Amino acid sequence: MAITMYDLAGVEADRRFSPFCWRTKMALAHKGLQVETVPWRFTEKDKLPMPNDGRVPVIIDGGRVVHDSSTIADYLEDRYPDRPSLFPGTASRGLSTFVQNWTESVLQVGLIRLVLLDIYNHIGPTDQAYFRQSRESRFGGMTLEDVVKDRDERLPAFRASLDPLRRTVERQAFVCGDAPAYADYVVFGAFQWARAISDFELIAADDPIFAWRRRMLDLFGGLGRKSPGYGC
Amino acid sequence: MAITMYDLAGVEADRRFSPFCWRTKMALAHKGLQVETVPWRFTEKDKLPMPNDGRVPVIIDGGRVVHDSSTIADYLEDRYPDRPSLFPGTASRGLSTFVQNWTESVLQVGLIRLVLLDIYNHIGPTDQAYFRQSRESRFGGMTLEDVVKDRDERLPAFRASLDPLRRTVERQAFVCGDAPAYADYVVFGAFQWARAISDFELIAADDPIFAWRRRMLDLFGGLGRKSPGYGC
Numbered sequence: 249m250a251i252t253m254y255d256l257a258g259v260e261a262d263r264r265f266s267p268f269c270w271r272t273k274m275a276l277a278h279k280g281l282q283v284e285t286v287p288w289r290f291t292e293k294d295k296l297p298m299p300n301d302g303r304v305p306v307i308i309d310g311g312r313v314v315h316d317s318s319t320i321a322d323y324l325e326d327r328y329p330d331r332p333s334l335f336p337g338t339a340s341r342g343l344s345t346f347v348q349n350w351t352e353s354v355l356q357v358g359l360i361r362l363v364l365l366d367i368y369n370h371i372g373p374t375d376q377a378y379f380r381q382s383r384e385s386r387f388g389g390m391t392l393e394d395v396v397k398d399r400d401e402r403l404p405a406f407r408a409s410l411d412p413l414r415r416t417v418e419r420q421a422f423v424c425g426d427a428p429a430y431a432d433y434v435v436f437g438a439f440q441w442a443r444a445i446s447d448f449e450l451i452a453a454d455d456p457i458f459a460w461r462r463r464m465l466d467l468f469g470g471l472g473r474k475s476p477g478y479g480c
Numbered sequence: 481m482a483i484t485m486y487d488l489a490g491v492e493a494d495r496r497f498s499p500f501c502w503r504t505k506m507a508l509a510h511k512g513l514q515v516e517t518v519p520w521r522f523t524e525k526d527k528l529p530m531p532n533d534g535r536v537p538v539i540i541d542g543g544r545v546v547h548d549s550s551t552i553a554d555y556l557e558d559r560y561p562d563r564p565s566l567f568p569g570t571a572s573r574g575l576s577t578f579v580q581n582w583t584e585s586v587l588q589v590g591l592i593r594l595v596l597l598d599i600y601n602h603i604g605p606t607d608q609a610y611f612r613q614s615r616e617s618r619f620g621g622m623t624l625e626d627v628v629k630d631r632d633e634r635l636p637a638f639r640a641s642l643d644p645l646r647r648t649v650e651r652q653a654f655v656c657g658d659a660p661a662y663a664d665y666v667v668f669g670a671f672q673w674a675r676a677i678s679d680f681e682l683i684a685a686d687d688p689i690f691a692w693r694r695r696m697l698d699l700f701g702g703l704g705r706k707s708p709g710y711g712c
């Protein structure tokens with residue numbers, strides 16, 4: 249029997265535009281499951297099946313009502329384990345690449361503008377000459393001092409840019425889930441970079457990222473914590 | 481025999497601050513492999529083993545020289561398959577959560593400010609009244625028209641914010657790697673949302689994201705493409 253799915257529609261019944269419903273439709277197709285979609289509009293909350301939480305997507309599968317695209321994905325994965333996996337093992341390498349690209353294009357790009365001068369202050373004279381010349385060139389001729397001089401003002405925007413990480417480690421222990429793996433080390437590497445050479449308070453103590461970083465510092469007998477650095 | 485690793489150091493030999501070297505040190509620890517690190521400074525390029533690409537991390541494992549943290553991670557995973565995996569199957573669910581949090585805190589937040597009025601223009605009168613009231617309240621009392629009025633000026637910043645996605649699908653076919661899985665559908669859902677109701681050109685035709693979206697539209701017999709929408 250086909251699964252029924254309530255799907256947000258425009259004034260034309262077949263114009264379907266909810267990103268969350270699209271997640272579920274693609275997941276159902278991935279699993280090779282038949283689905284009959286019911287067009288549903290914002291103001292038709294009373295037309296949804298019971299229990300009714302007033303939102304879509306919601307599916308009915310053999311009498312069972314399941315709400316919320318993430319819950320539906322987990323449900324489909326658990327209910328239909330013999331069909332193609334929505335979270336296949338081989339995906340973790342590809343997904344780690346996404347986390348790495350986020351780390352390099354958001355996290356590390358933000359970090360370097362906060363701690364650039366601190367690096368300079370922890371390297372020897374020969375390296376300092378090389379570092380100043382190469383980094384000032386990379387920053388379009390700005391001095392190291394100028395790159396970081398407004399870092400206090402830029403800190404809130406930096407912290408806001410970490411939302412994808414924050415939301416993740418707020419709900420699970422590690423970026424990779426219950427246990428750390430390579431993507432955690434990629435993100436942690438950026439924080440170890442800063443920790444080694446800077447006492448600038450990147451992360452507030454009540455931030456879920458702070459607690460995650462502490463879990464990372466605890467790993468492997470405190471490998472990260474034992475290395476000379478500042479802060480926790 | 482322990483693996484040798486060249487590790488960026490400060491003026492104090494034990495102050496190690498390279499984010500890329502930290503990735504490798506954590507990966508070696510994860511695999512339970514012994515390592516002897518050699519402190520190395522920016523200007524000591526001629527002290528690195530051959531073949532020498534002038535950068536760290538580089539490891540020597542039983543005479544084999546491996547450069548670059550990503551290459552080293554792949555090497556360790558393939559060379560030591562019986563040790564704890566750096567990319568375990570169970571990680572893909574956790575990693576998909578990161579992609580989902582990025583989608584919801586960056587991609588969808590950026591998108592809604594570009595296409596909000598287009599949604600309004602594709603829903604019926606009853607829904608329009610509800611939508612205007614609820615969304616204008618959510619945007620602090622701005623009219624739908626005002627939210628999107630400078631969208632052309634905001635487009636470059638929106639496109640730049642997609643760098644983590646762009647870099648990922650530039651080098652691999654899907655967010656999840658060689659084959660699509662749930663995290664691809666989460667990101668794709670956001671683009672289907674826009675596609676259904678807006679002809680605004682979010683992504684340039686020569687953007688790797690454009691090609692990825694076309695691959696996504698091709699899936700499951702063109703499931704996404706067949707749905708009414710604009711553009712490709």
